[in-house]
Amino acid sequence: MRMDITDFYDTFFEEAEELLADMERHLLELDVDEPDTEQLNAIFRAAHSIKGGAGTFGFDILQKTTHLFENLLDHTRKGELTLRRDIVDTFLETKDMLNDQLDAYRNGDEPDQEAFERICRTLQQIALEEIGQDLEGGTGAAPKPAAPPKTPEPEPQATDGAAGEGERLVVTLLNVGEKDRQLLVEELAQLGDVIAQGGDESRYEVTLASSVSGDDIEAVMCFIVDADQVQIRSAPHGQAAQAEAMTETVQPAEATPPKPDAEPANSAAASAGNEKQVTTASAPRTKSKGKPKAKSGGESTSIRVSVDKVDQIINLVGELIITQSMLDQTVSELDVVSDGALLNGMSLLQRNARDLQEAVMSIRMIPMDFVFSRFPRVVRETAGKLGKEIELVTEGESTELDKSLTERIIDPLTHLVRNSLDHGIEPPDVREAAGKSRTGKLVLSAKHQGGNIIIEVIDDGAGLNRDRLLTKARENGLPVSDTMSDDEVWQLIFAPGFSTAKEVTDVSGRGVGMDVVKRNIQGMGGHVQIMSRPGEGTTIRIVLPLTLAILDGMSIKVGSEMFILPLSAVLESLQPAKEDLYAMAGDDVVLKVRDEYLPVVAVHEALDVPDAKTELTETIAVIVQGEGRRYALLVDDLVGQQQVVVKNLETNYRKVPGVSAATILGDGSVALILDITGLHRLSRAKKEKRRPERKPSLEALTDQELET
């Protein structure tokens, strides 16, 4: 039986990534003055597991880095190394480095050698300075007083392992059936020379001469049997490498199902005369308190599935819904009496299809915790750089959002958080002088509201400065006036190249970014609102649709063509009365709706629809709102409301001005989903184009559309 170990690369990468994320979380939560032993152990375990896996798969640099890191962590958890903030920072940096190395291996590259050496030097230096030890071990560094006592007490063991030269390992199999045992022995023979074997089902020993380390052997065997069924120890042996003596301590391994890096114990060697058995028994068998298992049950209740597969299911369900509504249309013409059974069946199918669709869509939803969990790190680092004291509060971590959106929201949100820390929250002294607590508060919250998710970044800083924004806007040549509403003034910070920071800092203030933030969020079908009070702070609110895959739509008819309006943008609809319509300079028309004058955009004009109703009073005005702008959209008829599956136009075509996407209707034909903001822009550009004295600007608009 041959196993191709490369098959397990992906599993290793994914698990290592999770371990690193775990490690980061623990490092961030760590209280420097009174570190929690449990957390230190968890960090150590993560490093240890990655090291084991890296060794198995031959990722040298990753293994070496984790080895040093693990040793240092081991000293830390034994209390020999006193943590300081800067040491934790170094640990975090090391963790980042491990991430980079992992990425490099994943992409089939070798990790950055220079970075590797640098981090090794840093770690070594900490070891030398803090505990006077060389992490590589074996180089005549100070003896390690703490190591031996901490090692597990040797377990009783059979001793028919032959003594001799070379690396001898005794592999003990506990309660392994005949068939598996044969496989394992064959497997061991691949790894080295089997010198002796014997025993019965409950305890079978194989003595092996091999250059492969115990960790690796165990990792391989764990594919076949559980970790607690295997014990590996060095056979009594004169020469033993001291190198890893200090990491001898075995931590309680988790009773996890076989996997490549299932907590391989560090069994490389035993120091002379001190025969230690290293196993991965599932019971906590090291020093101290019987620790609870780190994670329990979590793995058995969820499975890892690639996003592609989920998307495929979603697409198929979308097709099913379309087919179902096609059938529905055909069946609706049938007679209720003669075809009652069929009609009943159809309505059952419809209900089932909707339920299925909802269930499938929920697969894609992941909690906001996925996004928020990375902010403690961002806040900590940024606050450190700026010399500010910040308390980060997150609310609504369990709010769920479509996975594709969570991924895309991270960058804009990071930018907003940095911005709040840099420009919003004042330095401690200033805060104190203003009668606030020295520690600034930054709140990240998420909640559902209708079909939207609302994400807020709230700081209790100085708030936006209206005068400064206006001054700056004038300097930049933006058209502003003192009578602008606060909301309009706040929106100025999203203008390209706009920055009110007095000086450019490392963190922000270059004036690039806020416009990108706004564009990104608009690209996701959302928008940004700002609320700010001088001296009390600023709230930036991002409103996003819950999912991009399905849209609550209102179908409208113009001429013979059908379009879909996003229901979230529709405020109301009404039949315009003649006395409420006012013509303005040229061909512009405004509609008076309850003391408000709204610009009018006719769909047939913007989209060149033939045979549409041109008499304004015969049309229906749908009042829509997009990006804070309200206007009346003239359509011929309202057809109905329905959920539509959003289909990207750009997959095979390109972006169309005034159109955000397409969908497939019940009859199998394609309908375009209108982009409320884009439509307004398009109609204005068209009107300008019609004026002979002006240069046509439709091209300019298309270009602008392209950029966004």
Place this chain on the structure above:
Amino acid sequence: MNQTNEAALAAAEAHNREFLVFSLGDEEYAVDILKVQEIRGYENVTRIANAPDFIKGVTNLRGVIVPIVDLRIKFHLDKVEYGGQTVVIVVNVEDRVVGIVVDGVSDVMTLSPEQIKPAPEFGVTLSSDFLSGLGSLEDRMLVIVDIDKLLTSDEMELVERVAE
């Protein structure tokens, strides 16, 4: 001996390429058959506003939104009619699916390299950049279209230029 013959034959055949021959008006064109995904009727096309006239719109191809281009309009043919014979050749070009409207599909031809002559410099309507050559088949001449180049070219306006 037999084997060597077969090998030689296979080698020769390896250079032969198969083309789908379609007609636009009275002219015969050909595209590499490996680019063709399927052939279907012209129906249910949703118009796209503010697009060039040769882009007829988009259609639903089993859940995928596919743009439909009328090559007859693009090539300035006099007679553009939509009837029972009008078909759409669905081609797969650089991971994009595009339908092209033609007057009819006649057959599949195998052309050897010797049968494909280089295309002369043409006028403005159809730049020779978009042609792989001219196929000569007894008394017929096939204009072999380089469908990749044609459909991804700027002037087809099907593909967005890479954003700067």
